[in-house]
Amino acid sequence: xxxxxxxxxxxxxxxxxxxxxxxxxxxxxxxxxxxxxxxxxxxxxxxxxxxxxxxxxxxxxxxxxxxxxxxxxxxxxxxxxxxxxxxxxxxxxxxxxxxxxxxxxxxxxxxxxxxxxxxxxxxxxxxxxxxxxxxxxxxxxxxxxxxxxxxxxxxxxxxxxxxxxxxxxxxxxxxxxxxxxxxxxxxxxxxxxxxxxxxxxxxxxxxxxxxxxxxxxxxxxxxxxxxxxxxxxxxxxxxxxxxxxxxxxxxxxxxxxxxxxxxxxxxxxxxxxxxxxxxxxxxxxxxxxxxxxxxxxxxxxxxxxxxxxxxxxxxxxxxxxx
Numbered sequence: 001x002x003x004x005x006x007x008x009x010x011x012x013x014x015x016x017x018x019x020x021x022x023x024x025x026x027x028x029x030x031x032x033x034x035x036x037x038x039x040x041x042x043x044x045x046x047x048x049x050x051x052x053x054x055x056x057x058x059x060x061x062x063x064x065x066x067x068x069x070x071x072x073x074x075x076x077x078x079x080x081x082x083x084x085x086x087x088x089x090x091x092x093x094x095x096x097x098x099x100x101x102x103x104x105x106x107x108x109x110x111x112x113x114x115x116x117x118x119x120x121x122x123x124x125x126x127x128x129x130x131x132x133x134x135x136x137x138x139x140x141x142x143x144x145x146x147x148x149x150x151x152x153x154x155x156x157x158x159x160x161x162x163x164x165x166x167x168x169x170x171x172x173x174x175x176x177x178x179x180x181x182x183x184x185x186x187x188x189x190x191x192x193x194x195x196x197x198x199x200x201x202x203x204x205x206x207x208x209x210x211x212x213x214x215x216x217x218x219x220x221x222x223x224x225x226x227x228x229x230x231x232x233x234x235x236x237x238x239x240x241x242x243x244x245x246x247x248x249x250x251x252x253x254x255x256x257x258x259x260x261x262x263x264x265x266x267x268x269x270x271x272x273x274x275x276x277x278x279x280x281x282x283x284x285x286x287x288x289x290x291x292x293x294x295x296x297x298x299x300x301x302x303x304x305x306x307x308x309x310x311x312x313x314x315x316x317x318x319x320x321x322x
Contacts, residue, residue: 036089040106040114041099048102053089057081058133058140062120063106063113064159065291067132073294074139075304079317080157080289083147084112086320087154143304145319148312150181155315158182160284162192162292164266166238168311169286173236174254174265182287183313184238189296192282197263199278206276209259212249214276230269240266240286254285288312 038056040049051059060081061074088103099105106114121129148155156179158171171182207214233250234243241253246269253265266281289311297307305317 039103041102054140059114060112061136063115069295070298072298072304075143076294076307078140078143079146083157148315150315158288162283163187163286163290164195164282165190169238174287181312181315187290187293190293191296192292196281201276203274212247229271
């Protein structure tokens, strides 16, 4: 009787082992590496959120690029956004004096913009929310783990909204620092529907911002018939103002853009009565990927890899090992 019991026990154990083997064969266990966590400071609430990497990237793409853009442009943005944050997180985090305890914040002026799902719903409305959210999530999921590298290192994937069709700038033209992968390139399909904008600022306000007395500019220099109110002393390779003279002072065009909070450093000035009329072309610093240019390239059949390699010179797209 004992031998019979032992026999049944061995058969039962063998049966379980066979079932386990078949289960492993039919449905193998996948061990997934832990996804990096991004510590995000949210200005609206003052809290620090801990987000899985691709949840953060989804919020960046939603904030930084219009959701109606083509899928390949959204994928390019997803890879750039992922590269940006991983360059910080994988280095052990960046000391953030503005927001201690966070890797990054949601203010685009400090790095990348970000919005959560409630803000997406508010911006897009209830009907478009699901369509746009899952479209962006698809772009993130289909580029999962993909980042941009140059000579084996993560790059700083600088990007801007619109070059205005003039082409992008090299980093040294804007920030006086040469970066081998941030070189100016043509942007033949920039799809910005309104590249040229006109801004009017009271002359007294502009004088305070620029720390000069623009009212002292001779009347003859205030109209098209006389001497130009603004004189460009130096142009970038792409043809934007680089150094300008306003009144008796000389400025870097990028400094004027910052001081007057202009859309771009590609501008012209004219005085009308007691106001400064400023015409700008494009939106942003014009370095790296042009987002409206990415839209145009995607519409002309370029995939996300071709778009990224167009705007970032000599880079590779690699998938991080999980």
